[in-house]
Amino acid sequence: MKTRDLYKVLGVSKEASQEEIRRAYKRLARKYHPDANRDDAEAEERFKEVQHAYEILSNPEKRRNYDEGPRAYFGGPGTQGGAGGRMGNVSDLSDLFGNFGDIFGGRGGQSQTIRGEDVSTSITLKFRDALEGVTTRISAPVEEVCGPCRGTGAAPGTAPRMCPECSGRGVRGRDQGFFALSEPCGRCGGEGTIVEKPCSRCAGSGRLRKARQVTVKIPAGAKDGMKIRVPGRGSDGRKGGPPGDLLVVTRVEEHPVFKRQGDDFTVDVPVSFVEAALGAEIEVPRPGGGTVKLKLPAGTQDGRRFKVRGAGAPRPRGGGEPGDLVVRARLVVPAKLSRREKEILEALADERNEDVREDLLRASREAEQR
Numbered sequence: 001m002k003t004r005d006l007y008k009v010l011g012v013s014k015e016a017s018q019e020e021i022r023r024a025y026k027r028l029a030r031k032y033h034p035d036a037n038r039d040d041a042e043a044e045e046r047f048k049e050v051q052h053a054y055e056i057l058s059n060p061e062k063r064r065n066y067d068e069g070p071r072a073y074f075g076g077p078g079t080q081g082g083a084g085g086r087m088g089n090v091s092d093l094s095d096l097f098g099n100f101g102d103i104f105g106g107r108g109g110q111s112q113t114i115r116g117e118d119v120s121t122s123i124t125l126k127f128r129d130a131l132e133g134v135t136t137r138i139s140a141p142v143e144e145v146c147g148p149c150r151g152t153g154a155a156p157g158t159a160p161r162m163c164p165e166c167s168g169r170g171v172r173g174r175d176q177g178f179f180a181l182s183e184p185c186g187r188c189g190g191e192g193t194i195v196e197k198p199c200s201r202c203a204g205s206g207r208l209r210k211a212r213q214v215t216v217k218i219p220a221g222a223k224d225g226m227k228i229r230v231p232g233r234g235s236d237g238r239k240g241g242p243p244g245d246l247l248v249v250t251r252v253e254e255h256p257v258f259k260r261q262g263d264d265f266t267v268d269v270p271v272s273f274v275e276a277a278l279g280a281e282i283e284v285p286r287p288g289g290g291t292v293k294l295k296l297p298a299g300t301q302d303g304r305r306f307k308v309r310g311a312g313a314p315r316p317r318g319g320g321e322p323g324d325l326v327v328r329a330r331l332v333v334p335a336k337l338s339r340r341e342k343e344i345l346e347a348l349a350d351e352r353n354e355d356v357r358e359d360l361l362r363a364s365r366e367a368e369q370r
């Protein structure tokens with residue numbers, strides 16, 4: 001009996017929304033429609049398959065039955081010699097009967113492996129560690145397979161035994177007709193086995209919560225809120241499934257001086273009135289320690305920004321040019337003046353004899369008159 005996964009027929013994932021299913025159907029139905037593919041047997045076959053898949057997957061109840069049941073649940077149309085294609089006719093029934101064998105002969109859903117959960121945790125980094133990168137150990141709250149019972153949930157020395165209610169099938173309703181088949185067994189919860197004497201360590205769950213110590217490499221230039229994935233270090237899988245991943249979210253401590261913007265840092269640097277007016281070479285601090293020299297041009301205004309190329313953070317992924325240091329000049333006015341300084345400044349004022357608000361007042365007057 002040849003059957004195809006209905007999700008594959010529509011080219012959607014098992015988690016696809018109803019809207020995604022509808023869109024996939026419309027696209028494929030148009031592509032394989034007999035009107036557009038005259039005398040093309042293969043297209044006709046595909047068209048029937050697509051229609052059939054949509055019929056099941058667009059109906060929430062049928063979809064659930066299909067998801068829960070074995071893959072061959074309703075089979076595919078046209079796979080029994082091309083005469084079929086609609087549910088409820090004879091060729092589909094042969095599919096259904098084929099499945100009775102599958103279910104009763106098999107072990108229900110219990111043989112499926114399940115991947116462990118991804119686990120998230122956060123790490124707070126010192127400014128310098130984030131900048132330079134660091135390898136560190138963190139404690140991650142994961143679920144592990146219980147050691148004493150090896151995940152079975154049965155006390156050491158005992159083993160889970162076959163569920164008497166469903167004879168290990170995990171589903172019940174052999175004599176309740178076909179549609180009851182996908183109902184999980186109430187006694188064993190669909191597992192097919194029951195534990196009579198639970199493991200005392202895990203209380204029968206087969207799992208233990210644990211703070212796992214994991215080594216994490218923080219790349220140089222790590223940003224606040226960055227997610228670092230450590231493959232396979234999340235919770236253990238179930239029924240032999242692979243483990244999940246560990247996701248480490250970075251929190252970077254604030255620096256009293258530098259503020260981060262992307263890969264750049266900004267720093268406010270006080271500049272005296274004289275330096276700003278005459279120009280000067282000044283020393284500014286740089287992230288990660290040390291200083292860097294910066295040339296201020298004569299006539300530097302308050303708030304003007306200067307870029308020091310490459311003095312920012314390294315790019316944490318893929319390398320490339322590091323960020324820049326953005327220096328913002330903050331003009332400092334003397335709070336107190338000596339008698340002589342006062343005289344000098346008064347002489348300067350006389351010399352300049354300027355009205356710095358002239359332009360502002362004119363612009364304001366003109367705006368009023370408009």
Ligand SMILES: [Zn+2]
Nearest residue numbers: 146149199202
């Ligand atoms: Zn245990």
Ligand SMILES: [Zn+2]
Nearest residue numbers: 163166185188
């Ligand atoms: Zn059972």
